[in-house]
Amino acid sequence: MTPAARVQAAIELLDAIIEAAQSKGAPADRLIAAYFKQRRYAGSKDRRAVRELVYRAVRLCGEVPASGREAMLALAQEDAQLAALFDGSRHGPAPIGADEQPATAGLAPQWLSERLAASGIDARVGAALLERAPLDLRVNALKARREALALPEPAEPLLAPHALRLEAAANVEAWPEYRAGFIEIQDHGSQWMCEAVAAEAGETIVDLCAGAGGKTLALAAATGNDAEIIAADTDKRRLGNLAPRAERAGARIAQTLLLDPGREMEALRPWEAKADRVLVDAPCSGSGTWRRNPESRWRLTPAMLGRLAALQDHVLDIGAQLVRPGGTLVFVTCSLLDSEGPQRIDAFLARHPGWRATAPDMPVGRPRGKGLRLTPYHDGTDGFFVAILRSS
Incomplete structure (x- = not known):
């Protein structure tokens, strides 16, 4: 050509x-x-x-x-x-x-730029949202140690305990180390969201919006396969990818549940008020991932954001039913919009008296509302919001 x-x-x-x-x-x-x-x-x-x-x-x-x-x-x-x-x-x-x-x-369509500005996203953070993203890996602690792993291309150790970064694009899925389950492709920020769960061996953990299971696998590795992990989602196609990924990673998932939208508790009833930790990595606009999918900002509408906020409230309410007294509910969105972060936490607390919210104690991110926000500009990660909710 x-x-x-x-x-x-x-x-x-x-x-x-x-x-x-x-x-x-x-x-x-x-x-x-x-x-x-x-x-x-x-x-x-x-x-x-x-x-x-x-x-x-x-x-x-x-x-x-x-x-x-x-x-x-x-x-x-x-x-x-x-x-x-x-x-x-x-x-x-x-x-x-x-x-x-x-x-x-x-940066984005005018209405969306205005909402980002109202959410505290300035020009520097906005510009970083549209830069090209690096390729991050998570070393699977069930099979390998980061300090001992040799890869076909040089990789930089990052702050998260199992994270590596490749600056150049690479066909990682063709590497023997990937096929053997030593590594997974996972953004550095996403790895920190798993760290925020603070999963421990012996616990019952529900990954309520598991999708294809990237965070589920990280939780299994974090607990050394010594936890009852339930991966649930309403998307049959995405959830179907978890089993082969878990087999490759050597990860033990206690149960995989396909949920019926609007009737989720019918399948989740055995874990009602029994989970030590529930991760709600809620469906969202993905505004924190524009480095990878920049055209997705053209797809959003105000009506879509309203529907997403309602869905986030819905899955949070389900998560609250699963957490045992004194347990932990972790809310995560890959969004920088306050309507998909701090405002959802405030709305949850208004609906659930007796719960309290705190930001996770991590060496990345900045306070936003009652949670923590990560951005490409400040943290070199995708954009995320995370908050910890605890019942009394």
Whole structure:
């Protein structure tokens, strides 16, 4: 592909990504993979260059662009070499018209930027939210020790006890160490969320929104497989990924429960008021993960955030039914919006007199409301909010 043809390919992909964001279609990475699957002539350098152009444009545009061309024009506005490739050549984009307007640069759509600002997200933190994320690993303590593990590429030890960081992209899932279960891909901040649970051997622990089980596996490792861990979720597809992951990791999960939305306690009744610790890693907007999925900020609407807040209240109330007297309920969201963090804790305490909330004692994060917030700018992690709730 010529450089101009790469620009045109990026424009076509951006058109598809914009349409999918508006219709809640496939994510950008899946669209990019499908695009090149149909274009076998594109070499690895072409694919890498086009992908880079696409994500640069997505990160730059705050409002949802009207078209892929407008998004690429915004990028060309600050890159003269890129602008020169709008030359009308074969397979390249048409020359830039005198009256053409580029898409608007910014952090996010205006309404969402305003909510982030109201949540204390300043320009520095906002900019860090749109940088490229490093690749973090968790060394599986059931099978390996961080200080003794040799990997195919250099990795930097991080502050979390089992965390390593690769600065460059790597096909980790092809490594023998991954296939043997020595390592898992897990953001440094996500590892700290598991540390916040403070799981101990001999306890009964419910991972209420387990998903594919990344945190479930970390809890099993933290307790040396000496805890009764129940992994529950309403998503059959994601929960189905846990069993093979647990087998590879050598992790013992006592029970995996598929929950019926709205009737969750029917399956969870055996653990009512019996769990020592309940982790609620609640469904959320994912605003703390924009480094990895920058187009997801185009998918949010005020109505969606309202529904997510209601769902977070719902799963917190379920978690409260499972915790034994004196037990611990850990609330986590990968969001930097107060409506998905401090405000949910305040609402919970208003509904549940006799409970109290505190921030976990960790060497990362900053106080926010009655919990703790981690950000890419301050902590080099994805964005998270976490709070500890205890019953009397």
